[in-house]
Amino acid sequence: MDSLKHDWLTEGLIDYEYKKYILLAYLKNIGSRFNQSELYPFMSDLIFHYRNLIKVKESKKLMYDNFPETLTKADFNKLRLTYDKIVNDDEVMQQIEEIIAFAIPKMKGMLEEGKELFEFVEEHIELEPVGVSPIYSDEGYLFINQDASMDVSIFRYQMTFFEHAEEKYRSMTTEFLMNEIRGISTTFENIKVGLTKRFTELPNPATYLASSRLKFPLNETVLPVAKRMLVRRISVS
Known part of the structure; x- marks a missing residue:
């Protein structure tokens, strides 16, 4: 899996094990790219998803207004309606919080690997x-x-x-x-x-x-x- 969808956290089935599987497949590919000394666009994509999860965690709500400006109006409205429904569902929000709690340290660890690779290349x-x-x-x-x-x-x-x-x-x-x-x-x-x-x-x-x-x-x-x-x-x- 080369990249995650911008709305991977809420798109489709919101289930801890399912989202964990998607995330680990994504991170495995990123790790493989780093092992081949390939930084971009994988590093910037990882940074985007990591920062978005941090914002979601800190705000205690889904920050749909932080997604790329390339979203169409229809896509944006769909996200807004989806998120309004989600934030009012305590069971779903609990699943999302568990997913975020699992994802943030995993992404942070991969970011550290990318940072080390960047610094190694820069040194040379x-x-x-x-x-x-x-x-x-x-x-x-x-x-x-x-x-x-x-x-x-x-x-x-x-x-x-x-x-x-x-x-x-x-x-x-x-x-x-x-x-x-x-x-x-x-x-x-x-x-x-x-x-x-x-x-x-x-x-x-x-x-x-x-x-x-x-x-x-x-x-x-x-x-x-x-x-x-x-x-x-x-x-x-």
């Missing part, structure tokens, strides 16, 4: 600028090189900003451009110059190199970790 990645860094760094290029190989994966990045609950957040979107083979005449600096000539809208682009000393899955692990590292670096510059 070095992030450094390629050439002279311009003042404007909210848009540019990210090079990824693993295990000292000749292969270089090139991404274009752009910082984005959004507000939530009166707080501002910075995130990053990336677009894969190409792979390059590094050589004597094809240094990281030369690759940057080539990009400048090809994409003239960025005449002096901020460019960073994320070098991993070990080999990890690119899209599932190295790229997300490198993006987090780059967001932090740009945010404090």
Whole structure:
């Protein structure tokens, strides 16, 4: 089971053993992914479900307004009606409380495994600028090189900003451009110059190199970790 439904807690049969089976199957898959050094999107999905359960537990009611904004109006109304019925059923609420009490520590333990994997990957990645860094760094290029190989994966990045609950957040979107083979005449600096000539809208682009000393899955692990590292670096510059 790759993911849980957003309403897995209340969807279908609300039974402790049944929900326990669903949760354990989900966590088993997450654990398998972590064992393969694959972090995303599995880590972010796990965080979403864990935080939602915490909110449900703390509020003593089902927080249907915390589900994704992608829900249609019909889906939202269905959830609201379902939850209104549930919160007025003491027997069902007891089942849900037992499920939550079982699920939270299980998810927390899996999150700790994911955190350890993230930190391990991060420890083996070095992030450094390629050439002279311009003042404007909210848009540019990210090079990824693993295990000292000749292969270089090139991404274009752009910082984005959004507000939530009166707080501002910075995130990053990336677009894969190409792979390059590094050589004597094809240094990281030369690759940057080539990009400048090809994409003239960025005449002096901020460019960073994320070098991993070990080999990890690119899209599932190295790229997300490198993006987090780059967001932090740009945010404090």
